[in-house]
Amino acid sequence: EDGVATEAGPTPEEVEAAKENWLNGLKNLQEPLPEAKIVLPIKGRKNMLVTAALPYVNNVPHLGNIIGCVLSADIFARYCRLCDYNTLFVSGTDEYGTATETKALEEGLTPRQICDKYFDIHNSVYRWFNIGFDYFGRTSTDEQTLIAQQMFLKLRENGFISSQSVDQLLCQNCDRFLADRFVEGTCPHAGCAYESARGDQCDKCGKLINATELLQPRCKLCGHQPTIKPSEQLFIELGQLEPSIRTWISTVEKDWSPSARAVARSWLREPLRARAVTRDLKWGVPVPIEKYSNKVFYVWFDAPIGYMSITQSATKQYEKWWKPDKDCEVTLCQFMAKDNVPFHAVMFPATLLGVNEGHVLVKHLYATEYLNYEESKFSKSRGVGVFGTDAQETGIPSDVWRFYLASIRPETSDSSFSWTELGTRNNSELLNNLGNFCHRSLSFCANTFKGRVPDLTLTHADYELIALVNREIVAYVQHMEKGRLRDALRHVLSISRLGNHHMQAEQPWVLLKGSDEDKERGGAAIALCCQLVALVCAALAPFAPDAARRLRAQLGLPASALRINPANPSLIQYLPPGHVIGKPEPLFAKIEQDLLDKLRAKYAGTQSERANKENGSAQGGSNSVADL
Ligand code: MET
Structure with missing residues (x-):
């Protein structure tokens, strides 16, 4: 055809x-739009707020990540400008949580140093790909702390926050609760028994895991066996917000991409249950309540708030976009890969509905399926595929990459590079x-x-x-x-x-x-x-x-x-x-x-295989990062 x-x-x-x-x-x-350094919504014009999912800061993005969020959003934002829509396009790195803490331990740096290092990498990869953000920010900022804490306190005031004691794994040797990725053990799922399952998911059978259910759990840092200890966490009462979420989704989902709609629907097949919004970690936004002051927010509670705090860093007036005046309509368009949909279709809107201050909710939720690499899967952890930094080294211009990635964009099913x-x-x-x-x-x-x-x-x-x-x-x-x-x-x-x-x-x-x-x-x-x-x-x-x-x-x-x-x-x-x-x-x-x-x-x-090959030909010259 x-x-x-x-x-x-x-x-x-x-x-x-x-x-x-x-x-x-x-x-x-x-009428052409006025030239403005800082873009704010304009009465009587179509105001488009375009976001790309905030990539985790702790690694180098591969082509699948790039077409999944920043590149797709950029193509769309550029289209919007072509049509004279008044457009603000923001994104940034998602910096908090266990992924960063683990990487910091792995590289012997502090979480802050890891964020600074990888923020620069992301930034330069996206610059090379000509991603025309109005602003590319980060989540580990004062703006983020302020807005996330305000939102949380408002939710609590409105009666949507509860507390519960949760069994958690504590490593006495490290004096640390072992959230998600800090623990490894044998997969508890029947027939799998993979020995290196992570605390949140098994890489072999793909099923979700509750860290306390791991068999023979061990601390990823010191190898000691953790003990179970209860810890009090705060929850968002999704059940109470469920009716308003369902009503809202039924009015907007027609404007979502098919995969976004499918994921949202499958989430809503079951009643919504309360979800923990706090963690026993250090690297995150502190919970602004005395009794919980040694805890931080769960990264998926604060990450979407990052869109607002980054808008704040960009404009100093984020509310103009996120809580627009009545006579000033803002259309929120969010781009992401499929695995991010539940958080954007349900969790984040639930937060905004619970806060109840007239925030803009997503109108167009555009999700992609996955991009495979030749015959196999792109993998950040195993380093399979072409990464943003590799693309630059091929000598093939960024436009050709953009064109090709757009032409195989996994819009309705997975596709292959x-x-x-x-x-x-x-x-x-x-x-x-x-x-x-x-x-x-x-x-x-x-x-x-x-x-x-x-x-x-x-x-x-x-x-x-x-x-x-x-x-x-x-x-x-x-x-x-x-x-x-x-x-x-x-x-x-x-x-x-x-x-x-x-x-x-x-x-x-x-x-x-x-x-x-x-x-x-x-x-x-x-x-x-x-x-x-x-x-x-x-x-x-x-x-x-x-x-x-x-x-x-x-x-x-x-x-x-x-x-x-x-x-x-x-x-x-x-x-x-x-x-x-x-x-x-x-x-x-x-x-x-x-x-x-x-x-x-x-x-x-x-x-790492590639690095070994190169070292081999350079007569064993070591010190490749991949060898460490
Ligand atoms: N950091 C997430 C990811 O890379 C996306 C967060 S969007 C608020 O999957």
């Missing part, structure tokens, strides 16, 4: 609409289809007309072509609005495919050598192709911002010229009459099979 939404020819109505939009579309665009496919998509779609169309059109304009876009009087046949193009851009907008980024991308390629067909059918290189009338037609064909290039440039920008920026410079247009009217998506006169373009250059390069083979071999196996 080549993604062209065009089976039947255009109807007379479509041709008429194409004409109307061509003539008047530019006037119908919205493959080096071969990366090459094919680059060579056949980006280079041969889209890149060549743009380069050919602009080169004709530059070489034959000294860059001045020829005059264009459109014929009926031209309007028919535009009507077909408009079908594609309408489909693009429809998919984007529903968070189906991969589907939207197919329609960008369809536009350049239609452009290529047009070029092929008109053969301007023949016409330009013919009679005066032929010459005029040849010029018009090129002018129309250049206008299509501008549309392709706009629609491509969310996916490949770097290439789009270069293409825009080649078109000689300012950023503000390339916009889409989501209420009436269509080709408009992006290039004014008499416009002179810039200098055309190829946008993409071929990726040779040879390089793909090398990369496939280089990234086979796990990170």
Whole structure:
């Protein structure tokens, strides 16, 4: 399937609409947004608050993590800006909890040092991928402490917090309660008996575990057997909030992606039970009650509050976005991988509903399934797959990665990364289809007309072509609005495919050598192709911002010229009459099979196997982090 939404020819109505939009579309665009350093909601405009799940700080993100949250959210946020929606896009690292404490012990650093070190890694990986956050923050801030404590106290005041004594594992040797990942033992599930099951989940059978049920439990730090000791924890009474959660979900879930809806529904199959929101740990937001002052909040209680505290760090007025004025509507769009859905669909909304201060609740919850690596699974703990830092070292531009990842985005089922496919998509779609169309059109304009876009009087046949193009851009907008980024991308390629067909059918290189009338037609064909290039440039920008920026410079247009009217998506006169373009250059390069083979071999196996291989060839030069 080549993604062209065009089976039947255009109807007379479509041709008429194409004409109307061509003539008047530019006037119908919205007033551009005011340039602002700090973006706040604006009355009377569509205000989009876009978030990417906050990646755990304690490791390097792999391609699956990147397409699952920050890249998807970025593509969407860039699309929103293209439509003149007033957009704030935030994310940041999720820094508290056992994952960080364990990593700190492993690396012999303090949790703070671990966060600082890995925050920089995340930050630089996302910069390289051109993720255009308005702000990329972190959760271990004063803003976070303040807002999380306020929210908690409000919940308590409203009667949704209770306390209960819970049996926990205590390592007397380390003088520490062993939450989740600090303990290992034999899996208690029948038929599994895996000996290195973690305190929260068994990696072999995949089932959830209650740490106190582990057989032969041992402290991960010192190996001693812990004892069971009760500890008093605070709980959020989800049961009491259940009716309001159910009512709310039933009104919004239609705007969620199918997998988000499925996960939320399966959670709600059972009655909701109280869940602990505190832990006996040190690295976290302290519980602001005397009696519990040696405890911190459970990381999943405070992590989603991170969206607010990061907005606060960004704007100093987070309430403008999160508790907007009555006459100022804010649409919250949240991107994440499937395993994060319960927290965003149920837990966090429950907190906000319990606080009852008119917070914005998620409107569009866009979850992805999982991305596999070649034949196996990406794994952070085992180091399988391509990581953000690896992608930079391949020499393949970030736009190509973005384009390829978007084109295999696991929207409806799991999908797989493959080096071969990366090459094919680059060579056949980006280079041969889209890149060549743009380069050919602009080169004709530059070489034959000294860059001045020829005059264009459109014929009926031209309007028919535009009507077909408009079908594609309408489909693009429809998919984007529903968070189906991969589907939207197919329609960008369809536009350049239609452009290529047009070029092929008109053969301007023949016409330009013919009679005066032929010459005029040849010029018009090129002018129309250049206008299509501008549309392709706009629609491509969310996916490949770097290439789009270069293409825009080649078109000689300012950023503000390339916009889409989501209420009436269509080709408009992006290039004014008499416009002179810039200098055309190829946008993409071929990726040779040879390089793909090398990369496939280089990234086979796990990170530590790779490190060993490298050490081997460097005559055993040790000190690789992976060996320690
Ligand atoms: N840190 C979580 C993860 O990486 C997401 C938290 S979103 C508030 O899965």
